[in-house]
Structures are given as C-alpha cells and as structure tokens.
Amino acid sequence: MVEENSSALSGFQWLYGGVDLIVRTEHGAVRGVADGDVMAFKGIPYAAPLDGPRRFQAPVAPPRWDGLRDASRHSASVPQAPIPPLPAIWRPGDATDCLTVNVWTPDRGGHLPVMVWFHGGAFLGGTASTDGFDGAVLARDGVVVVTVNYRVGYEGFGWVEDAPSNRGILDQLAALRWVRDNIISFGGNPDNVTIFGESAGGVSVATLVAGSGRRGLFRRAIAQSPAAMYVDEDEARKLGELITGPLGIPPTASGLAGIPPEALHAAQAPAMAEISANREVWTNNLPYNVVLDGEVLAELPWVAMRGSAAHGIDVIAGFNRDEATSFTADLPAEARDVESLARALHLPGSTAAEYRSAYPGASDSDLHTILLSDQLFRMPAVWMAEAVATAGGRGFLYEFTWETPQRDGVLGATHGLDVPFTFGRCDDPLAVQMLGEEPAGFDALSAEIRRSWTAFAATGDPGWPLYRLAERQTRIFDDPVSVAADPIRGSRQIWAHRFPELG
Numbered sequence: 001m002v003e004e005n006s007s008a009l010s011g012f013q014w015l016y017g018g019v020d021l022i023v024r025t026e027h028g029a030v031r032g033v034a035d036g037d038v039m040a041f042k043g044i045p046y047a048a049p050l051d052g053p054r055r056f057q058a059p060v061a062p063p064r065w066d067g068l069r070d071a072s073r074h075s076a077s078v079p080q081a082p083i084p085p086l087p088a089i090w091r092p093g094d095a096t097d098c099l100t101v102n103v104w105t106p107d108r109g110g111h112l113p114v115m116v117w118f119h120g121g122a123f124l125g126g127t128a129s130t131d132g133f134d135g136a137v138l139a140r141d142g143v144v145v146v147t148v149n150y151r152v153g154y155e156g157f158g159w160v161e162d163a164p165s166n167r168g169i170l171d172q173l174a175a176l177r178w179v180r181d182n183i184i185s186f187g188g189n190p191d192n193v194t195i196f197g198e199s200a201g202g203v204s205v206a207t208l209v210a211g212s213g214r215r216g217l218f219r220r221a222i223a224q225s226p227a228a229m230y231v232d233e234d235e236a237r238k239l240g241e242l243i244t245g246p247l248g249i250p251p252t253a254s255g256l257a258g259i260p261p262e263a264l265h266a267a268q269a270p271a272m273a274e275i276s277a278n279r280e281v282w283t284n285n286l287p288y289n290v291v292l293d294g295e296v297l298a299e300l301p302w303v304a305m306r307g308s309a310a311h312g313i314d315v316i317a318g319f320n321r322d323e324a325t326s327f328t329a330d331l332p333a334e335a336r337d338v339e340s341l342a343r344a345l346h347l348p349g350s351t352a353a354e355y356r357s358a359y360p361g362a363s364d365s366d367l368h369t370i371l372l373s374d375q376l377f378r379m380p381a382v383w384m385a386e387a388v389a390t391a392g393g394r395g396f397l398y399e400f401t402w403e404t405p406q407r408d409g410v411l412g413a414t415h416g417l418d419v420p421f422t423f424g425r426c427d428d429p430l431a432v433q434m435l436g437e438e439p440a441g442f443d444a445l446s447a448e449i450r451r452s453w454t455a456f457a458a459t460g461d462p463g464w465p466l467y468r469l470a471e472r473q474t475r476i477f478d479d480p481v482s483v484a485a486d487p488i489r490g491s492r493q494i495w496a497h498r499f500p501e502l503g
Contacts, residue, residue: 120199159240358490
C-alpha cells in the first residue's frame with residue numbers, strides 16, 4: 001500500500017516518536033517498523049507483479065511508486081500448491097505483487113555485512129513470509145538480513161517453450177541486484193554480501209556460486225543441506241509434459257497464463273506419482289529442478305567449482321547427520337530396504353555390502369536411511385567442499401548432529417532441524433513441532449551457529465579450519481561444538497566415483 005507523499009526522504013528518517021522508519025529505495029520510499037533495536041521492512045518489491053504471461057517470464061523491474069509504501073507487513077507468497085498437513089501458504093485470489101524482499105537492520109548506521117536468505121521447499125513451495133525466517137535475532141548479531149520470495153512450482157521451474165528456464169533462480173538474481181542497488185540505504189555494505197539457504201535454498205546457493213549470472217552480486221555463500229536437484233533440458237521438457245499434457249494446453253507463457261495457478265498446481269500430484277513409480281526413467285523423484293541450460297548453469301555445481309566457477313567466493317557447505325529420517329521414520333519396515341533403494345538410485349550391486357562394511361552393526365533399515373541421507377543432501381555438501389578445495393579456494397564443511405527429543409528421538413539430527421538454530425527462533429509453529437517447547441541447549445547452540453555465520457559474513461572466517469583434502473577438517477555443531485576429521489569417511493568413499501554424475 002502506498003501512503004502520503006513526503007519530500008524529506010533521505011537515508012534513514014524517524015517518524016512518530018521513533019516508531020516508524022522511512023528509507024528511500026530506487027523505486028520509491030518505504031516505511032518500516034521498529035522491533036526493539038532492529039528495524040524491519042517487509043514486502044518490498046524487487047520485481048513486477050506476476051500478472052498474465054509474466055507469471056512464466058523472466059522477472060522485470062517493479063513500477064515506481066510515489067509517496068510512502070507501507071513495509072510493516074509481509075507480502076503475499078508466490079503461487080504454490082498446499083503441502084498437507086502444513087497450513088496453506090498461498091490461496092487463490094492472493095495478490096500477485098509477491099516477488100518481494102524483507103529486510104532487518106540493526107538500529108545503527110554503517111556498512112554492515114549483508115546476509116541474503118533463500119528458503120527451501122523442494123522448489124514446490126515455501127515462502128519468506130513466515131515467522132520462522134524472521135531476521136531480527138540474526139540482525140542483532142551485527143548484520144543486515146534479507147529474505148527473498150522467489151517463484152516455485154511450474155511458475156518458477158517448469159518447462160516453458162518461449163521463456164527462459166530457471167525463472168526462480170532469475171528471481172533470486174533480480175533480488176540480489178536489488179540488494180546491490182539499495183541495501184546501503186538500510187545500513188548494509190553492497191560489497192560484502194553473503195547468500196545462504198537450506199535444502200532447495202541450498203541448491204539455489206550452489207547454483208548461484210557455480211553459475212554465470214552472479215558476478216559482483218555476492219562475496220560469500222553458505223549452502224545448508226544442498227541437494228542434487230539438477231536435470232538437463234531434455235528431461236526438464238519431459239517433466240513439463242507430464243504436467244501440462246493432461247491439461248491440453250501449450251507450454252507457452254500465454255497458454256499457461258490462461259490456467260489458474262491452483263489448476264496447474266493440482267496437476268503436479270499425478271505427475272509426481274508417475275515419477276516415483278518409474279524412478280529408473282528420471283534423475284530424481286521431483287518435478288522441478290535447476291535446469292542445466294547453459295545460461296544460468298552449464299554443469300553440475302560441484303563439477304564447475306572444480307574449475308574457476310567459485311573463484312573469489314568463500315563457501316561453507318554442510319549437512320545434518322540424519323537428513324532422511326523425516327522421510328523414512330514413518331515407512332513400514334519392508335519399505336526401508338537398502339538393496340531396493342540402491343537399485344532405485346542406479347547404484348552398483350555392491351552398494352549395500354559397502355554400506356554394511358562402512359557402518360558395521362547398523363541394521364539394513366538404518367542403512368537405508370543413511371544411504372538416502374547421503375544421496376539427497378550429505379554428498380552434495382561434501383562435493384561442494386571438495387570442489388572448492390580442489391580449485392584452491394576457501395571452503396569449509398560442517399555437520400549438524402544435535403538430536404531433537406521429539407518423537408522419542410527417532411528423528412535425530414533430521415532435515416531442516418538446523419534452520420531454527422540459524423535464525424535463533426524456536427517459537428514459530430514449525431520449529432515447535434520439530435524441537436518441542438523450550439528445547440534444552442537451543443540458545444547456546446543457536447548462538448554458536450549465528451556467531452559462525454555472521455563472522456563468516458564479516459570476515460570469511462567462521463571459526464574452524466579450511467576444508468583441505470589431506471585433513472578434511474569439519475565443524476561438528478552439537479553441544480558442545482567440536483572439529484572432526486572426515487566424519488563420514490565411509491559414505492564419502494562409497495560415493496566418490498559418483499562425483500561427476502547427475503543424481
């Protein structure tokens with residue numbers, strides 16, 4: 001919402017007894033609110049609304065506005081399907097002005113390090129408009145925090161004949177250009193930007209580090225649980241046909257624009273079922289991935305980083321020890337078969353035996369979870385650190401091993417458990433579900449992770465040794481924190497021959 005005009009807008013300006021704050025951006029002035037000693041500015045457009053064919057085209061600059069734009073509340077989330085049992089993030093009829101950023105800045109001037117967050121959600125869903133990604137606690141550690149809404153689902157990553165691939169990544173690049181051009185007005189240093197993200201957000205970070213479009217937009221990167229979510233253009237086209245074919249619509253920007261978002265999203269479910277039933281045909285079991293299109297990204301990030309792709313970028317990559325328990329804990333015992341999983345992943349026939357040798361005493365059910373954790377997230381993080389080290393760059397590796405007491409401890413250090421610690425927030429509904437009420441040790445470990453992340457953003461040194469192939473020193477985030485050499489050596493050696501391949 002745009003409010004009254006003001007002719008005295010320059011940098012920071014207090015109004016109404018210090019409650020409201022005005023900042024001028026290149027597209028117009030915004031008014032945020034005070035959150036204690038932090039200022040919050042929410043729902044600031046970095047790209048134009050997703051109206052008509054623009055839902056499926058590259059982002060363009062937002063229109064300018066006169067007067068003041070209220071930045072006290074989050075914008076609508078981008079179109080997406082509900083993911084039960086979670087509450088719906090987007091609903092039909094929500095505003096299309098949803099490609100926005102949220103900014104938290106400490107109540108002081110100066111050129112502070114900037115941290116830009118990309119959320120997860122398997123490129124199927126997710127939003128920056130949630131209390132779980134509230135940046136106030138992290139900002140109080142001396143950084144400017146920015147969180148980004150970017151397109152997901154078909155709008156962001158589905159195949160469109162007359163539009164670029166990877167539109168969700170193009171959104172992220174547009175948001176980073178907004179940061180470059182505007183963040184100084186919020187107290188941030190545009191020459192000291194760190195990107196960070198988890199799961200699909202970690203995939204985004206890896207993609208941006210290894211891609212061709214990020215030059216000058218950031219200096220450092222933190223990939224939390226990055227996944228191997230990459231396909232070539234031919235597979236992306238076939239995945240798109242699984243969704244648009246039954247709808248009988250041409251996969252063009254104008255053709256797709258005529259389909260309500262909810263109808264397009266509903267078509268994802270049968271496509272996902274077909275992908276899961278025919279794993280030997282597809283690279284992974286998700287309909288949306290980063291496309292190796294030669295524009296945003298030409299080859300797998302951990303391959304590109306072995307060369308000069310990450311030159312000049314400091315990188316942290318890491319994983320949670322028990323990533324896959326979120327997906328396997330409720331499976332029947334007969335479905336947790338390590339032999340069947342190895343076949344589904346197109347791994348050699350010796351894989352199950354290699355895992356039994358690497359993890360003596362572990363049941364086949366546990367090995368199933370370990371193998372899936374490796375395939376989904378642990379190995380891509382290791383490969384990133386290895387690639388940066390191979391190229392002679394500055395890379396760091398971590399493992400998060402703190403175990404949640406929820407569900408009698410069966411989840412361990414599961415996927416996504418690190419996110420509340422990253423933001424210092426254990427009170428939003430999802431965090432409470434994952435951690436329980438007032439989890440013991442949360443504050444101390446969260447402070448340690450935030451201290452590492454903000455120190456890295458400021459100086460490039462998170463407080464533990466560089467990852468070198470001779471020692472493979474790895475930060476262990478637990479209570480207490482420690483450093484270990486090559487903590488998942490067995491898995492790493494099993495997967496070493498898979499390094500250059502998809503999946």
